[in-house]
Amino acid sequence: MSVLPSCPAWCTDHRQAGHPDDSLCRTRSVSDAYGETVMTYTPDEGAIVWLYNTRDELTVDEAEQLARALLAQVAAARSTS
Numbered sequence: 001m002s003v004l005p006s007c008p009a010w011c012t013d014h015r016q017a018g019h020p021d022d023s024l025c026r027t028r029s030v031s032d033a034y035g036e037t038v039m040t041y042t043p044d045e046g047a048i049v050w051l052y053n054t055r056d057e058l059t060v061d062e063a064e065q066l067a068r069a070l071l072a073q074v075a076a077a078r079s080t081s
């Protein structure tokens with residue numbers, strides 16, 4: 001389900017700026033339960049996980065959902081490194 005042939009399998013939201021080097025592989029996980037976590041990859045920086053609008057207070061169930069989303073992105077990163 002990669003966006004470009006050169007993308008890792010997890011890249012579902014590829015961003016391409018003007019310059020060929022400004023190519024950013026992304027995958028997002030968005031949930032009302034916890035907010036948003038995005039993983040990006042560039043050859044220079046490698047894989048980075050970003051937290052956006054993440055809620056400060058989570059129930060145990062919501063914390064579990066966030067943890068699972070993060071672990072899924074970590075597993076994806078590990079599978080391509």
Ligand SMILES: [Zn+2]
Nearest residue numbers: 007011014025
């Ligand atoms: Zn990509």
